[in-house]
Amino acid sequence: xxxxxxxxVISKLLVPPILLFALYVQMHGDYGPxxxxxxxxxxGAGLILxxxxxxxxxxxxxxxxxxxxxxxxxxxxxxxxxxxxxxxGGGSFLEYGALSxxxxxxxxxxxxxxxxxxxxxxxxVMTIIFxxxxxxx
Amino acid sequence: xxxxxxxxxxxxxxxxxxxxxxxxRRDRYAWAFTTLVCWGLLAVxxxxxxxxxxxxPISYRxxxxxxxxxxxxxxxxxxxxxxxILAGTAALMMPYARQSVEREVAPERxxxxxxxxxxxLTGLLGIVATGDAFNxxxxxxxxxxxxxxxxxxxxxxxxxxxxxxxLILGTIGASLILVGIGFLYAKTGTLNIADxxxxxxxxxxxxxxxxxxxxxxxxVLIKLALFPFHVWLPNAYAYAPSMVSAFLAATxxxxxAYLLLRFVFTVFGAPFAFGTxxxxxxxxxxxxxxxxxxxxxxxxxxxxxxxxxxxxxxxxGYLGVGIGLASVxxxxxALVHVFNHALMKGGLFLAAGTIAYRLGTTDxxxxxxxxxxxxxxxxxxxxGGLGLVGVPVTSGFVSKWYLVQGAFEEGxxxxxxxxxxxxxxxxxxxxxxxxxAYFRAAPAxxxxxxxxxxxxxxxxxxxxxxxxxxxxxxxLTVGIAERAAAALLGAP
Numbered sequence: 001x002x003x004x005x006x007x008x009v010i011s012k013l014l015v016p017p018i019l020l021f022a023l024y025v026q027m028h029g030d031y032g033p034x035x036x037x038x039x040x041x042x043x044g045a046g047l048i049l050x051x052x053x054x055x056x057x058x059x060x061x062x063x064x065x066x067x068x069x070x071x072x073x074x075x076x077x078x079x080x081x082x083x084x085x086x087x088x089g090g091g092s093f094l095e096y097g098a099l100s101x102x103x104x105x106x107x108x109x110x111x112x113x114x115x116x117x118x119x120x121x122x123x124x125v126m127t128i129i130f131x132x133x134x135x136x137x
Numbered sequence: 138x139x140x141x142x143x144x145x146x147x148x149x150x151x152x153x154x155x156x157x158x159x160x161x162r163r164d165r166y167a168w169a170f171t172t173l174v175c176w177g178l179l180a181v182x183x184x185x186x187x188x189x190x191x192x193x194p195i196s197y198r199x200x201x202x203x204x205x206x207x208x209x210x211x212x213x214x215x216x217x218x219x220x221x222i223l224a225g226t227a228a229l230m231m232p233y234a235r236q237s238v239e240r241e242v243a244p245e246r247x248x249x250x251x252x253x254x255x256x257x258l259t260g261l262l263g264i265v266a267t268g269d270a271f272n273x274x275x276x277x278x279x280x281x282x283x284x285x286x287x288x289x290x291x292x293x294x295x296x297x298x299x300x301x302x303x304l305i306l307g308t309i310g311a312s313l314i315l316v317g318i319g320f321l322y323a324k325t326g327t328l329n330i331a332d333x334x335x336x337x338x339x340x341x342x343x344x345x346x347x348x349x350x351x352x353x354x355x356x357v358l359i360k361l362a363l364f365p366f367h368v369w370l371p372n373a374y375a376y377a378p379s380m381v382s383a384f385l386a387a388t389x390x391x392x393x394a395y396l397l398l399r400f401v402f403t404v405f406g407a408p409f410a411f412g413t414x415x416x417x418x419x420x421x422x423x424x425x426x427x428x429x430x431x432x433x434x435x436x437x438x439x440x441x442x443x444x445x446x447x448x449x450x451x452x453x454g455y456l457g458v459g460i461g462l463a464s465v466x467x468x469x470x471a472l473v474h475v476f477n478h479a480l481m482k483g484g485l486f487l488a489a490g491t492i493a494y495r496l497g498t499t500d501x502x503x504x505x506x507x508x509x510x511x512x513x514x515x516x517x518x519x520x521g522g523l524g525l526v527g528v529p530v531t532s533g534f535v536s537k538w539y540l541v542q543g544a545f546e547e548g549x550x551x552x553x554x555x556x557x558x559x560x561x562x563x564x565x566x567x568x569x570x571x572x573x574a575y576f577r578a579a580p581a582x583x584x585x586x587x588x589x590x591x592x593x594x595x596x597x598x599x600x601x602x603x604x605x606x607x608x609x610x611x612x613l614t615v616g617i618a619e620r621a622a623a624a625l626l627g628a629p
Binding site: 069083084 | 141142145146149152153155156157159160197198199200201
């Protein structure tokens with residue numbers, strides 16, 4: 001797509017706000033519509049837009065496959081880790097209330113960490129799927 | 138403290154281990170780690186079964202929310218028994234996995250293979266452990282998606298087609314189950330299985346309940362691969378890597394049988410399914426056709442893995458007969474057969490895999506004279522095969538004994554006749570294996586073959602020896618199965 005000047009400029013302008021909006025949706029998921037999955041999809045969409053215009057190789061230079069796979073695993077481990085942490089805190093699996101002395105506070109902390117895990121995993125998996133399909137021969 | 142969390146750990150351990158396997162990267166590490174996790178899961182399952190047997194059902198509140206609103210993991214005699222089968226076969230197969238996977242899977246994919254294996258195990262364990270109907274669907278998808286990937290790792294190109302065929306049918310089956318669960322939820326407002334049982338009973342014959350029953354039953358039958366929904370099974374088992382064939386043959390369809398038991402007896406109740414609706418007639422006739430057709434088709438196969446796959450279709454028929462009898466003896470027979478068949482068929486597929494490891498093929502013509510060249514492996518095949526026939530002393534005899542007895546108790550002597558006829562046909566296909574291995578000479582130009590590596594022998598023989606042991610010592614299997622069946626049917 002090297003000859004499409006408009007597309008290149010507009011997507012270059014759009015990608016940073018998309019990534020920023022993803023972070024907003026991520027952190028705002030506690031109080032309004034949004035959350036980890038949506039944020040992950042938006043973040044992934046930002047990277048995918050960049051890849052569509054500048055090529056999957058360009059995405060890979062920012063986020064190599066090895067990093068993406070590691071991040072996807074870490075996202076899942078973050079989620080499951082909260083489950084284990086709440087067990088150690090004396091609750092049952094994923095009972096976030098047990099993460100803190102104050103159950104309400106614990107619930108807040110737990111859900112935010114879990115949503116971050118979901119966001120990381122979803123964003124990396126979306127990008128992995130795009131890169132694998134884009135490099136399919 | 139950890140004892141109270143065992144039900145959650147049973148499912149969470151492999152789920153956490155799967156991404157760790159990917160991060161480990163080196164395939165030897167991934168294998169060692171997976172082995173460790175599988176033996177840990179077996180220990181957890183054994184502890185849980187012991188506790189269920191001594192103290193009664195265990196309920197675990199996921200996230201601390203009380204059932205029926207929250208998600209509950211509920212273990213009783215039935216699913217604790219099935220959990221032990223799943224974790225046990227996985228643990229016993231792991232020593233085998235290293236060399237088999239090194240031979241059959243590309244180096245850069247091996248650690249991913251173990252991660253997928255753990256995810257498939259997570260799904261299967263989750264389906265069985267959970268007490269929540271929607272959880273069943275989610276775990277069903279986890280195990281199915283992982284199984285499709287595992288099957289596609291087969292060395293031959295047909296593995297991709299087989300995996301795709303299973304993907305299409307498996308997705309249809311899972312979707313039907315989801316629609317059925319949706320109907321139940323719309324009508325009752327609950328997803329907790331125990332709670333569903335109470336509320337569905339109160340609703341009687343509402344059309345939505347009838348629809349839910351039809352959707353769920355057909356969906357589960359596809360997953361169970363009962364005739365005529367078996368078409369995905371032969372190719373999937375024949376072209377998958379040896380380890381995957383053995384694992385899926387020992388576990389996946391068994392979980393299907395568990396789902397059928399759970400939905401028919403706990404959710405809808407035997408009076409509804411077998412009194413109001415003609416499930417008994419449908420299930421028995423389909424199962425008996427499965428026994429005959431599956432076994433007959435097995436006789437005419439030219440490949441060992443395909444032969445075993447068609448034999449599985451016949452053996453699934455026996456499970457259907459036991460469930461269809463809807464009596465304590467019948468369901469006991471089905472549950473015992475779930476256990477015994479997992480050992481026998483798992484062991485046989487492992488043996489087929491060791492033959493593929495040494496010969497590079499599982500074609501029956503390659504078996505000629507193999508009885509002398511790979512004596513231990515072929516001995517395992519013969520003992521496992523005799524178990525499929527149901528010869529006394531093997532565990533196959535025990536389960537068939539209960540099935541035939543159950544059929545006579547119900548006055549259904551034709552069913553008993555068909556079960557015995559199925560055994561005779563099984564004798565024919567096992568006879569073909571024995572004839573090839575022991576009564577035919579190896580071709581003169583055959584390359585010398587060594588016996589398989591000891592680790593692969595160990596797994597194969599552990600399962601086959603188990604099937605012999607549980608043919609002689611039936612207290613554990615039959616004892617647990619009888620109590621579980623009585624609990625399912627609500628008998629005292």
